[in-house]
Amino acid sequence: MKKIYWTIFALTLVAGIVWITAENEEDEITASISVAEAMGGGDEEGYLRATGPREFVFPDDHGPHPGFRTEWWYYTGNVFTESGRQFGYQFTIFRSQLNPPDSLNSDQQFYSNWNTDQLYLGHFAISDVEEEEHVFEERYSRGAAGLAGAQVEPYRIWLEDWEIIRMNPETSDDKNFPVQLKAKMEDGSAINLTVTPAKPLVLQGEDGYDKKGEEQGNASYYLAFTRMDTEGSITLNDQNFEVSGSSWMDHEWSTSALDREQEGWDWFSIQLSNGYDLMYYQLRNADGSVSRFTVGSLIDPEGNKTTITPEDVELEVLDRWTSPHSGALYPSQWKMSIPKYDIQLELATLFPDQEMDVSVRYYEGTLSVSGQMGGEQIGGNGFIEMTGYEE
Template sequence: MKSRMRRVLLTTWMAAWMAGVSAGLVGCSNEDANTPTEGFAGLGAQAEGYAQASAAAPLAFPEDHGPHPDYRIEWWYLTANLEDESGHPLGLQWTLFRQALVPPEERPASTPWASDQVWMAHMGLSQGETHLAAERFARSHSEQPQGQAGVIAAPFQAWIDDWLFQSPATANFEQFTLSAYSGEGTERFGYELTLSAEGPLVWHGENGFNAKTVEGQGSHYYSQPFLRIEGSVTLNGQQKAVTGNGWLDREWSSQLLTAEQTGWDWFSLHLNDGRKLMAYRLRGGGENGGDYLFTHLFDAEGTTQQMGTDHITLTPLTTSRVAQRDIPTTWQLTLPNAGLDLTIEARDPNRWMPTTVPYWEGDVTVRDTATQAALGVGYLEMTGYEDLSAE
């Protein structure tokens, strides 16, 4: 009886989710969200009544490690490039998304059944031709810090059900543990990790405000790209010890994009010389209707070497048919002012996330375009590519 009631409540809540938050990141498909008035996944929809991201509000810690319920959308986004004990590469992702259902002035009073925030979490694990993904949903009220899902700034905790990413009270966003598993029996997969920061937090843009369009829409955005990781993963019925590097992204906004922007191609790269590189191409939102490109290159101390929209090119070189879409799985990225000409290639094209908002997310290799010498590894996320199955 309890199981049946839970299914009924979940079905009812999911129907409300799909109807009520189609103007936000969660709860709508790529195909439905690419409309002239909302942009990719509704991230270009107008957001009256919500707090707006701008450079006028510099980042502040530890508060900004926690949630910002007055903003419409937010995420805590971890990717990792790892190796198992045999030296075989492995990639993983864990992300917690928060979506406000109503602007702050329209919040319902706090009761056991009232909700003004919804949560979505993704986990992904990839090695060779194997790629596994899982998704969870929850709801909460912004005045109730404990519940099925949520985030606390200090001591840092981010969770949904038993998926838990946290930092001990004595660490200042520098030591973490992450535990997330999905499935049962031989189909069970997941990871148990310890993460240690070996460098500073990095702010992207002016005072941590990162513009995403020439019109000025954007997000508060910072990263911890210097994570050293060790632990274990469970995959294909085996438990494996792993080590490697991680990158944690933090963003919150109310209107991230413009209505014309149809998706993005996002890179986070660990270069062998200790430098880190974040770059993206937003399709639309640039000058004269073109693409909007941004990059941030910094050294092992977090000192910026290049940041902004100038002197960067991102060019797709080859595509692969993935989930009935033509997905660019080899790229050329050039930063002439930094002397970088990089070829970035997916380790395997099969890194599709078949989640409520579907997208491609996977580990990549980085080579020098001229010499083909290995220069590093990283992660690539691509959204908004057209489903061609009807052709």
């Protein structure tokens, strides 16, 4: 998901400025935001807040949650051709609400179907491990005139021709259903994948309520499918590859930004060869310490979750990589130990240059995984997201 909240909000600022300066006055989006608000979290008054555990209702809660300022549907995966060639992908659609739900003047006249306070952004990337090639694209659009949106019936999250669509609605479970992911970049790089939950839905944090800071409401609602069977095709450099493998999905929605002393995070999603999955995000404070709101979860092969605390985890950076694009110095190799559960892992990016050089830079890349659990040798695949390292 994991994205730092001000980062997502800053992305909405960039897109909003582009629209407002590019469209005629009558077509302008009915919202405005300052740089200070974007970088500092903005005025939260009037928005809905994540204030405690709640009951989830499906399929509704797989859809959008207007009233909350920020929301995203995030997919990553590692897939392979029949000959073993490996690709990683990231496909994320963000929704941002630019005005609180009660902020519009009831006497305001709407002259165009372009008017909306819903903004959608998308990030799409493919990593070719064999060629050490990472391609990516960012796009954005207003949630109006059919350009972008999110709906439950029929289930669809879309941004122009990038989309997440429910498969087999007549026969699938409303809580755990397969979806089709379709996206194509300007250069023709594309995915067309079907992802099907291989484990039950996980409610991260405290029954889906994931607290990230001291203040009331400084939290998100956080749902995840930590292992999804994946098959379909990847297109890269005018070549089409039939692939299969495993994906991970996070869906979060919230309003509040992180605490002021938090400058970034390192988020690991790991699928182990013994059927266990591990999520761990380490929130980093500006003074170099680890936030006490850092958390993780260990999911067993049947889908049962065990919460991991920062006291459970020893994470050591073994190597780093300097981005030639931004100058940011990112970790690239780690040793992770969780003695309480007899887990020792060696983690490394499969190749270094997987930085997302978009409106706000961050790192999103595929990982190699090896080590031991319970005294047995294990392998696996994973993804790492790192934010807050940019200069």
